[in-house]
Amino acid sequence: MTLSVFLRRSAIASAVAATLSTGLAAPALAADRELLNSSYDIARELFATVNPEFNAWWQEQHDESVEVKQSHGGSSKQARAIMQGLRADVVTYNQVTDVNVLAEKGLVAEDWQQQFPNNASPYYSTTAFLVREGNPKEIDSWDDLVEDGVEIVFPNPKTSGNGRYTYLAAWAYADQEFDGDEEQIREFMNQFLGNVKVFDTGGRGATTTFVERNIGDVLISFESEVNNISKEYGEDDYDVVVPPVSILAEFPVAVVAKNAERNDNADLAQGYLEYLYTEDAQRLLAGFNYRVNDETVQKEFADQFPETELLRVEDVFGSWSQVMDNHFSSGGELDQLQRR
Known part of the structure; x- marks a missing residue:
């Protein structure tokens, strides 16, 4: 199902709900089981579509109905809420470190990345730009973002996995462009961060700032x-730019084993995440513009995803723990750059 179809169905559902609220509604039937998915801020529409499809799949497989509830926010905030x-029975995040934090606390298995294929990432993306119609500032790559007069909007890397990937993508580009020269990289990053007009706490807030408040020349977010x-807001009003070099953004998933067992949902939580790897779910994910690993679905959606060089975080920066310590901890690179 494409996003446009989902939005049309949502509008119909809203109209029906409004009619039923006048007193004609029949009693709701309770689901046999209930699952809570803790997810990142901009995944609301995605899982609003995934969850009923999963329910139908699970009911066919196990002859019981499921109500999947959602908790959304910046992925780091979501992880803290679980702690x-x-x-939450499962997490579907956009940041490996936020699952690692839960593993360190014993809420998620230490080997969580080995429990599902592709490092427990059923889909992935990269960082791209949304610019105003006609791309008036001629923004085609990362180096265009450090020009005078360019106003950037993206989430705060301190609170948003989305924002972290943007910061890391810019740094990785500079690392490649300047052949690892740290002085030039930091100068580039200083100019880049200096052009940020608004640092919202999450991806959805950044979207609101750019689209509804009409602030900034470019919104940087996941492709x-x-x-x-x-x-959603009008393809005639915006252009999408996928830069020739960007970052590989994995979307990790994990069972919150301690909660799932306490909620008597261990099998349901496992099944929910396994479902994301099925061909039907992969097709649905691609319809929401996520890149997937299923080869059949990849071929079907090949024209939808421009070729770009995707740099791995681990190859450029080392482990994610090093990334967090060096760049996003108190007094780290991000703090130092913002003080310059």
Whole structure:
């Protein structure tokens, strides 16, 4: 199902709900089981479409109905909420470190990346640009973002996995462009961050700032998000730019074993994440402009995804723990650059 079809169906569903609210509604039937998915900020529409499809799949397989509930926000905030007591059965995040934090606390298995294919990432994306119609600032690559007069909007890397990938993509580009010269890289990053007009806490807030408040020349977000925004708000009003070099953004998933067992949902949580790897689910994910690994679906959607060099975080920066310590900890590279 494409996003446009989903939005049309949502509008119909809203109209029906409004009619039923006048007193004609029949009693709701309770699902046999309930699952809570903790997810990143901009995944609301995605999982609003995935969840009923999963319910139909699970009911066919196991003859029981499921209600999947969602908790959305910046992925780091979501991870903290689980550590503070949110009883999510599964996580579907956009940042490996936020799952690692849960593993360190014993909520997720230490070997969580080995429990599902592709490093427990059923889909992936990269970082892309959404610009105003006609691309008036001629933004085609990362070096265009450091020009005078260019106003950038993207989420705060301190609170958003989306924002972290943007920061890392810019740094990785500079590392490649300047052949590892740290002085030139930091100068580039200083100019890049200096052009940021607004640092929202999450991806959805950044979208609101750019689209509804009409602030900034370019919104930097996941390729999936900028394409979905363009379709939702009007393809004639925006252009999508995928730079020739960007970052590989994996979307990790994991069972929150401690919660799933306490909720008597261990099998359901496992099944929910396994479903994301099925061909039908992969096709649905690609319809929301996420890149997938299923070869059949890849071929079907090949024209939808421009070729770009995707740099791996681990290859450029080392482990994710090094990334967090060196760049996003208190007093790290990000803090130092913002003080310059």
